[in-house]
Amino acid sequence: MKTIKRLKMRLVKTVLLMGAMIAFSAPAFAHCDSYDGPVIQDAYKALEKEEAKYVMKWIDTEHEAEIKQLFDKTIGLKNGDAEIYKIVEKHFLETLVRYHRETEGAPYTGLKPAGTTAPIVQMADNSIEKKDVKTLLNNLDKHIRTVIQEKYDKVMKLEKVKDNSVTEGRAYVAAYVDYTHTLEALEAVISHEGGRQH
Numbered sequence: 001m002k003t004i005k006r007l008k009m010r011l012v013k014t015v016l017l018m019g020a021m022i023a024f025s026a027p028a029f030a031h032c033d034s035y036d037g038p039v040i041q042d043a044y045k046a047l048e049k050e051e052a053k054y055v056m057k058w059i060d061t062e063h064e065a066e067i068k069q070l071f072d073k074t075i076g077l078k079n080g081d082a083e084i085y086k087i088v089e090k091h092f093l094e095t096l097v098r099y100h101r102e103t104e105g106a107p108y109t110g111l112k113p114a115g116t117t118a119p120i121v122q123m124a125d126n127s128i129e130k131k132d133v134k135t136l137l138n139n140l141d142k143h144i145r146t147v148i149q150e151k152y153d154k155v156m157k158l159e160k161v162k163d164n165s166v167t168e169g170r171a172y173v174a175a176y177v178d179y180t181h182t183l184e185a186l187e188a189v190i191s192h193e194g195g196r197q198h
Helices: 002-024 038-049 063-078 082-103 117-128 135-159 166-190
Strands: none
Touching: 002 038, 038 063, 038 082, 063 082, 135 166
């Protein structure tokens, strides 16, 4: 019975830490902006199958008509001049992602290259794709410990030289702020005081 209780507590802590890391990590907010994120992957599927329904879930109803019109225009140019199609396709992707970001209450800052998604979000996506949360939970604790250890090590390395020059002092301050803000974000989620919407 005690073993089950300990496992449950560990699971709760892990999930809370995961939420904090996702909430705090800036790259996580670029997830839906990236070429390997779910919005653009669904957009490619829609263009390939010539079926707009795959992207409509990512936007609010107020933008459906515009996205459908732009989608149809993009499809209409699919078999034409390749250079023109690429331009129109990119405009379609940018518009779709921009409207999706609006639904999240987040600014649109352009499309991000594939591979820029935070590791923790990649693990979350893989768990959904493979229908396997156990692997995620097993790797999550290790990932969070690694991130915090790296930030701590950087602070300690720069702490030794922080008073040598203004440049080294500023590097230390940046590392210190990054380290402490990460821990504050974890505390905020654990205490139910904060956390941003993805």
